[in-house]
Amino acid sequence: MSRFAIQGGYIIKSARDVVADKYIIVEDSLISEITDVLPLDIVDVLGGPLDIVMPGLINTHTHAPMTLFRGIADDLPLMAWLNDHIFPAEAKFVDKDFVYLGSLLAAWEMTRSGTTAFCDGYFFEDEVGKAAREVGIRAWLGEGILQFPSPSLADPSRTIEHSREFISRWMEDSLINPTVFPHATYTCTPALLSQAFELSQEFGIIFQIHLSETLSEVAQIRDRYNMTPVELLDSIGCLAPNTLAAHCVILSSDEIALLAERGVSVAHNAESNMKLASGIAPIPEMLARGVNVSLGTDGCASNNNLDMIGELSCVAKLHKINTMDPTVLDECTTFALATQNGASALNFAGGILDVGRPADIIVLDGTCPNLVPVHNPVSHVVYAANGSNVKDVVINGAVVVKGYRSLTVDEEALIRECRKIQKKISRI
Amino acid sequence: MSRFAIQGGYIIKSARDVVADKYIIVEDSLISEITDVLPLDIVDVLGGPLDIVMPGLINTHTHAPMTLFRGIADDLPLMAWLNDHIFPAEAKFVDKDFVYLGSLLAAWEMTRSGTTAFCDGYFFEDEVGKAAREVGIRAWLGEGILQFPSPSLADPSRTIEHSREFISRWMEDSLINPTVFPHATYTCTPALLSQAFELSQEFGIIFQIHLSETLSEVAQIRDRYNMTPVELLDSIGCLAPNTLAAHCVILSSDEIALLAERGVSVAHNAESNMKLASGIAPIPEMLARGVNVSLGTDGCASNNNLDMIGELSCVAKLHKINTMDPTVLDECTTFALATQNGASALNFAGGILDVGRPADIIVLDGTCPNLVPVHNPVSHVVYAANGSNVKDVVINGAVVVKGYRSLTVDEEALIRECRKIQKKISRI
Numbered sequence: 128m129s130r131f132a133i134q135g136g137y138i139i140k141s142a143r144d145v146v147a148d149k150y151i152i153v154e155d156s157l158i159s160e161i162t163d164v165l166p167l168d169i170v171d172v173l174g175g176p177l178d179i180v181m182p183g184l185i186n187t188h189t190h191a192p193m194t195l196f197r198g199i200a201d202d203l204p205l206m207a208w209l210n211d212h213i214f215p216a217e218a219k220f221v222d223k224d225f226v227y228l229g230s231l232l233a234a235w236e237m238t239r240s241g242t243t244a245f246c247d248g249y250f251f252e253d254e255v256g257k258a259a260r261e262v263g264i265r266a267w268l269g270e271g272i273l274q275f276p277s278p279s280l281a282d283p284s285r286t287i288e289h290s291r292e293f294i295s296r297w298m299e300d301s302l303i304n305p306t307v308f309p310h311a312t313y314t315c316t317p318a319l320l321s322q323a324f325e326l327s328q329e330f331g332i333i334f335q336i337h338l339s340e341t342l343s344e345v346a347q348i349r350d351r352y353n354m355t356p357v358e359l360l361d362s363i364g365c366l367a368p369n370t371l372a373a374h375c376v377i378l379s380s381d382e383i384a385l386l387a388e389r390g391v392s393v394a395h396n397a398e399s400n401m402k403l404a405s406g407i408a409p410i411p412e413m414l415a416r417g418v419n420v421s422l423g424t425d426g427c428a429s430n431n432n433l434d435m436i437g438e439l440s441c442v443a444k445l446h447k448i449n450t451m452d453p454t455v456l457d458e459c460t461t462f463a464l465a466t467q468n469g470a471s472a473l474n475f476a477g478g479i480l481d482v483g484r485p486a487d488i489i490v491l492d493g494t495c496p497n498l499v500p501v502h503n504p505v506s507h508v509v510y511a512a513n514g515s516n517v518k519d520v521v522i523n524g525a526v527v528v529k530g531y532r533s534l535t536v537d538e539e540a541l542i543r544e545c546r547k548i549q550k551k552i553s554r555i
Numbered sequence: 556m557s558r559f560a561i562q563g564g565y566i567i568k569s570a571r572d573v574v575a576d577k578y579i580i581v582e583d584s585l586i587s588e589i590t591d592v593l594p595l596d597i598v599d600v601l602g603g604p605l606d607i608v609m610p611g612l613i614n615t616h617t618h619a620p621m622t623l624f625r626g627i628a629d630d631l632p633l634m635a636w637l638n639d640h641i642f643p644a645e646a647k648f649v650d651k652d653f654v655y656l657g658s659l660l661a662a663w664e665m666t667r668s669g670t671t672a673f674c675d676g677y678f679f680e681d682e683v684g685k686a687a688r689e690v691g692i693r694a695w696l697g698e699g700i701l702q703f704p705s706p707s708l709a710d711p712s713r714t715i716e717h718s719r720e721f722i723s724r725w726m727e728d729s730l731i732n733p734t735v736f737p738h739a740t741y742t743c744t745p746a747l748l749s750q751a752f753e754l755s756q757e758f759g760i761i762f763q764i765h766l767s768e769t770l771s772e773v774a775q776i777r778d779r780y781n782m783t784p785v786e787l788l789d790s791i792g793c794l795a796p797n798t799l800a801a802h803c804v805i806l807s808s809d810e811i812a813l814l815a816e817r818g819v820s821v822a823h824n825a826e827s828n829m830k831l832a833s834g835i836a837p838i839p840e841m842l843a844r845g846v847n848v849s850l851g852t853d854g855c856a857s858n859n860n861l862d863m864i865g866e867l868s869c870v871a872k873l874h875k876i877n878t879m880d881p882t883v884l885d886e887c888t889t890f891a892l893a894t895q896n897g898a899s900a901l902n903f904a905g906g907i908l909d910v911g912r913p914a915d916i917i918v919l920d921g922t923c924p925n926l927v928p929v930h931n932p933v934s935h936v937v938y939a940a941n942g943s944n945v946k947d948v949v950i951n952g953a954v955v956v957k958g959y960r961s962l963t964v965d966e967e968a969l970i971r972e973c974r975k976i977q978k979k980i981s982r983i
Contacts, residue, residue: 177970194927195928196930197927197928197930197934197935197939198929198930198931198934198935198938198939199930199931201885201886201931201934201937201938202881202882202884202885202886203881203882204880204881204882205881208881232924232927235924236924236925236927239924240924240925398868398872400876401872401873401875401876402871402872402875402881402938403875403881404875404876404878404879404880404881404883406876406879407876427939430938431934431935431938431939432925432938432939432940433925434925434941437865437868437941440826440865440869441868441869441872443830444826444829444830444869445829445873445876447630447829447830447831447832448828448829448832448834448835448873450832451832451834452832453630453631453632453633453636453830453831453832454630454631454632455832456630457629457630458629458630494966494970495943496660496663496664496667496668497664497668497860497861497862497942497943499622499625499660499664499969499970499973499974500623500625500973500974500976500977500980500981501626501977501981502624502625502626502627502977502980502981503626503627503629506625506626506629506859507625507626507859509629510626510629510830510858510859510860511625511626511855511859511860512860513862513865513941513942513943514925514941515923515925515941515943515944516943538922541927542605542922542927545927545928546605546927546928548928549928549929549930552928552930553928553929553930
């Protein structure tokens, strides 16, 4: 049995439950105790008396392999960005090796910046699983379901079967959780969406989908079906407690009420929506209506990093300025989006530090200049910190980052491989 | 003569002038050469073949000592924040020792996150100068001019004289540049503003002021003088090329044209304005009309850090979403705000890396996960990096940060002192 301690000057068990000067005891994959005194038998101690200890961050929407496209195309209108840059780059470069390498880079970046679980959708998703396992990060993964041929599947009539095979391979894994991932209402027929939803019900897993991201998406679906994307999904029974809808930028009040009623979780991607100028999701109204809102970074081609702590600060400020109300998205509410709400969205017991909960725990270095002094640790995480302040990371009871170094990634070799593919992709 | 080199895989001389694989040679306080080959006589080399080298960031509006108030009051309406929290805390705690300690913390945080020059306004500003000198950061400093008693001056009739004395003490310093700092149009009479402006002309120095930050400020000035704050300043001749106006959130198109015509520089404080829900300054229109726009973080009671790299990302995204145009504030434009435009605002020769320019240079660590791979270094600085990716910092030819450690600050002693005052201030 593995057994060690994490010392915190401040332990944020959850947004509204902060305790000072304690030790968290980790046994195997779980938290076994939170105590004032270090048990005599424990030799290994992470953290220290100045550090801020908190639940690992949960990124509920990303496309991990796209780290390799970080910065290839910025400051462009959405359609030019997609059609002239991202789609051609994907057609040219995305294969199994690309997905594996990009996911290794993403898992390294995520763990180093305090993300301990992520929900991903892309192609060759087995490679994402392989990379996540290797780095030791918890993951919810979905192989993209499309009505068109994809980089990983030439014959779209096999897309559901292809997804079912993927799911079967990962159902028993302790760290990797398969999901069903139909891309969006504009890239899947209603029949395909129904089949995908049935698949998620069959296995009892998450059904993740891009939903109402842009005005043009909503207009397109209205033209085609005389319904909004939300209405379309509801009409075929795809809105349910296992549904995780990414973006939800363009929503009416009725649609928000419907998402709440159906128990749908939303992944809010503030920085991506800002950078692509897609719009501002009505998060304060969703929260007021009882929708479970979590946070995602989206892929690195539209953000351009996977820093969930940076995302927190942006989210809180965006909704204050959008409503002209500084009390909106206060620090505790915002903190919860990236932790316990993320866990709820994934039907996962983490996101809170407590006895019996999974040991997914991060340590922020209290000697970083931007974290001195500490009047309020939750405020620091939301408004003052960044992902590079994360010193130690424990996932499922295993130490994956210690003293700013990854214990599971050969950092030098990874950088070397990324530089090789950079030379092929880079315009400059 | 001191002589050393900085190696860069990418050297961003300015936003639109990036060169690969070069060495910058620093001699005394200046850049003497940018070359492909390391001169034989040079032994000391900072940076490396993977790193991004760029001009140090220039923060044109902050209140350094307020670092000690980081996180004491968040998510509050502006007036409750000021009257119930900040003003009482300042009345209780701000004295010479507080200002010195808070400024030391700020200078440490700024240098560690790549800021090499800042423009500050507060009380006991000699202490800010003392701390900045000690840490080795370039500073433009102004002692607050008010029509009321201040923490550093009981008799407001002496405020101009008090400022003149401050200026005289620092006029000959190589690193510290005195400025004139009347707080705002609502805290200084027109006569006082005129005297302050004359003082700035007499010494040929920067005249910095808070301007049109909130709707309530504009309403108040309109009630009192039947003019907007901008119109009031112009009516008494205070808008000039040495004027640096902070915030400028509430501006008409005519006022923007007037600021451009008078050659006024603006310090944009996006994160502070978002957090306090003050509004969004019309930066794209200012830039289109030719106003010189620079960036500030504002004080740590309203941001809550001094990270200029984090600010860059937020600024670019805020104006994209506000205009629903992703091409607005592109990466090169945004990068310039925090570098060469800041230098212009302060009438300083830095902000660009070139032969004969001041050696204010920073190195971003190219082995940080969020900076791998490097398709576009300017994009990385604006969209992917954070202040904690800064590894080495050179100011005025002196190395002040090397390998993430400050060479000029006793980091442990400083943290200890900050923790002592934290115990006095902290609510928790």
